[in-house]
Amino acid sequence: MTGFGVVQAAPLETKAKEILLIEESTGTVLFERQADAVIPPASLAKLLTAEYVFRELKEGRIKPEDRYKVSEYAWRTGGALSRTSTMFAALNSEISVMDLLRGVIVHAANDACIILGEGLAGSDAAFAEKLTARAKELGLTATTLANSNGLPNPGNKTSIRDLAKLALHIRSAYPDRKGLYGEEDFEWNKIRQRNRVIKMGIGLDGMALGFAEGAGYGVVATTARNGTRLYLAMSGLTSEKERLEETRRILDWGFTNFARRTVFREDETVAEAPVYGGDKARVPLKADRNVDIFVPVDAEDKVRARILYTWPLTAPVSEGQKIGAMELRLGERKILERPVYASAPVGAGSLSSRAWDGLKELMFFWL
Secondary structure (H helix, E strand, C coil): EEEEEEECCCCCCCCEEEEEEEECCCEEEEEECCCCCCCHHHHHHHHHHHHHHHHHHHHHCCCCCCCEEECCCHHHHHHHHHHCCCCCCCCCEEEEEHHHHHHHHHHHCCCHHHHHHHHCCCCHHHHHHHHHHHHHCCCCCCEECCCCCCCCCCCCEEEEHHHHHHHHHHHHHHHCHHHHHHHHHEEEEEEEEEEHHHHHCCCCCCCEEECCCEEEEEEEEEEECCEEEEEEEEEECHHHHHHHHHHHHHHHHHHHHEEEEEEEEECCCCCEEEEEEEEECHHHEEECCCEEEECCCCHHHEEEEEEEEECECCCCCCCCCCCEEEEEECCCEEEHHHHHEEECCCCCHHHHHHHHHHHHHHHHHHH
8 A cells, every 4th residue: 555645845834724735646745734624515525426426427327318307405405596506407307417417517506416416316315325435435534425515514524635535536537527627617507607616717627616604715626737737625715815816826836846756667676675584585676666756846865765574574485476665755754655576586495594594583683
C-alpha cells in the first residue's frame, strides 16, 4: 500500500478553515489544515450521488437512456418551489438518466438528485442509505448522507479529506464521464444554466461548490497545468468572492512552488538486502514502477530514502517477491512510501553457509 505525507514549500496563509491540496500523479499532499474535521457537505454531497450513478452505468445495471418520473416530492423539495438549485423538472414528466446527471453536475440541481434517488432506490431516504454504504466502500470514513443532494439535515456529514479522495476517484474510475464536469452549460425545460464552477473563470475542469449555514462556502476543484494536475478541497470561507480568490491563489501557489521529480526508474536497483541462508549474500531490490515525488522546487536535493523490511530475510527468495518498503523523507517529514520487490531470485545455500549465517545471527543479538 502506498502512503503519502505532507510536503510544504513556501508558507501558505489561507482563509479556509478546512483545506486539502493534492497532486494527482504521486498523491502528494501539498497542504492541509483540519482535513479530517467533520463538516456538512451541502451541495458537495452531489459528488457522491454522481459517483453512484456512474458506477451503475459502468456495471450495466442502468442505461443512459433510462427514464425516471418526476414525483411531487422531487418537484416540491428540489424544484422551482424550493427556491434552491434546480433544473426545473416538470411534475410527472420523465427524464433520462443522462439528462438528470447533467442536471446534478452542471446545475447542482436538487430535484435531479431526488429523481435519480427515487428511480434507483424507491425513495430519497433509501437512496441516501445506499450512498452512505457506498461511501464506506470507497474508504470515505467521515461521510454519511441523509439525502441525495446535501440539503440541510443533521445526518449529512463529511470531511474535506473524504471529498478530495472522492474527486480523485471519480476522475480515475470513470474517465468517460469526467468531461461532464467541464461542460459550460446545460439547457432543460427551455432554461439554460451555466456551470458555476466553470463560470468562476480561473481555468477549472469542475467539480462542485457548496454552502452551509455555520460552515460557510466550500469548493472541490481540479485543474491541470503543464502536465501536472492538482485537486483542491476546502470549506469555511465567508463569501463567494473569498472562495473564488482563495481557489485561484492556492492553486497558483501549488503550481508555482512544487515540481515533479523521478527518484528511481522502473527496474533500477534501489538497494540491496542481506539474505539469511541463501546461495547469495544479498538480493537487489526494485520498485514496480518509476518512483516519482512532488517536492518544493528549492528542496529536491534534501530528499532522503531508506528501506524498511523485517529482518532476517530468509532464503529462498523468489524474483518479484515483496520484501518491504522504500520510504522517502524530506527532513523529518515522510513524503512517500512505496513497496519494493526482489529483482532476482536467491536460492537456499549449502549447509555450511546456513550454519555461518546462524552464527552471525547469534553474534548480532548478543552484541
